[in-house]
Amino acid sequence: MLIPATVAAVSVPVIACGGIATGAGLAAALALGADGVSMGTRFLASQEAPVHSYVKRRIVEATELDTNLIMRQVNNTSRGARNIVSDEVLSRLRAGCAFADIQPLVAGARGRTVFETGDLDAGVWTVGLSQSLIDDVLSVAELVHRIVSQAESIISTRLREMVTPT
Numbered sequence: 001m002l003i004p005a006t007v008a009a010v011s012v013p014v015i016a017c018g019g020i021a022t023g024a025g026l027a028a029a030l031a032l033g034a035d036g037v038s039m040g041t042r043f044l045a046s047q048e049a050p051v052h053s054y055v056k057r058r059i060v061e062a063t064e065l066d067t068n069l070i071m072r073q074v075n076n077t078s079r080g081a082r083n084i085v086s087d088e089v090l091s092r093l094r095a096g097c098a099f100a101d102i103q104p105l106v107a108g109a110r111g112r113t114v115f116e117t118g119d120l121d122a123g124v125w126t127v128g129l130s131q132s133l134i135d136d137v138l139s140v141a142e143l144v145h146r147i148v149s150q151a152e153s154i155i156s157t158r159l160r161e162m163v164t165p166t
């Protein structure tokens, strides 16, 4: 919701990112002044994404409750899937461990293993709250077409009716 502050502060096109996976999200971002959107989790659950199908299936099944915000204590906050490894990272940091004690757990190489093998507990892997909005694994073409169509419909019908006297 701080998109308008960004738009006011810069003179370049603004791309909104975070939590957007539907046409409603696109329409909302445009209403807030953004020129476009970037989607991470939505495209991770696309047919073309080069990750194991178990990852995509997990995104479809998961809700907004299935993530962990880790590494805040070491000034490197990031959100990822809630799993055995991210639970362990949280627990160690809450107990006062130093970064060195969690470094082997959060290593990017372990996260890549998840994407390559489909072992969802192999490491920490990035995913957003927007997974709660994702119910299918479509091709990128189908996704973009659907999201744009939804946004157009919301803007031209729902929002138009709100400002047009009946």
Ligand SMILES: Cc1cc2nc3c(=O)[nH]c(=O)nc-3n(C[C@H](O)[C@H](O)[C@H](O)COP(=O)(O)O)c2cc1C
Binding pocket: 017, 018, 019, 020, 038, 039, 040, 041, 042, 044, 126, 127, 128, 129, 130, 131
């Ligand atoms: C597979 C994947 C990789 C990501 N890699 C990065 C990254 O390297 N740097 C970064 O700042 N954010 C990264 N992100 C976070 C996204 O930029 C975004 O902030 C986050 O996923 C929330 O948006 P979403 O709801 O569209 O996923 C990544 C997200 C995903 C799903």
